[in-house]
Amino acid sequence: MSPRQRHWMMKSEPDAFSIDDLARVGTEPWNGVRNYQARNFMRDGMRVGDGVLIYHSNCAIPGIAGISRVASEPYPDETQFDPESHYHDPKATREQPRWFLVDVAFERKLRRLIPLSEIREHAEELGEGFALTARGNRLSVFPVTAHQWRLLLSLE
């Protein structure tokens, strides 16, 4: 991964946490990510100020809903230590945390939701490496190149 990575996409199920929720709270610890690849992107790649496209998944019209910024350095996800939490991980310890996150700060909602169906029309320009339109499409945190960022936002 490039140490100069500046842009990301992060998925959220709007029923659980939507762009409107982020707008309301302002800044949110992006907890609950339990996939190693996604964790590595947050832990090893993200820096304060990086741009983040917020994507709504598993809903009536999946698509890009807004823009946010990375607002903290990576740090351990507190929910892994909490036995009451849905995200509790019995194998994680404070000495050796397994899951990391960053805080994400609201920047703005898009003027309209950019639906996945429309993004797919540009799959070729976005490239085969673009995780959202790649086969499978299950990764919840992944990098977006400057070129992809511009292209996606030009659809707004």
Add this chain to the structure above:
DNA sequence: GCCAACGTTGGC
């Protein structure tokens, strides 16, 4: 609700 894709777990 269905189901394809895919990550993780655990027996061997």
Add this chain to the structure above:
DNA sequence: GCCAACGTTGGC
């Protein structure tokens, strides 16, 4: 280390 079983994701 293999791989079948299982659980989860997420579009439709």
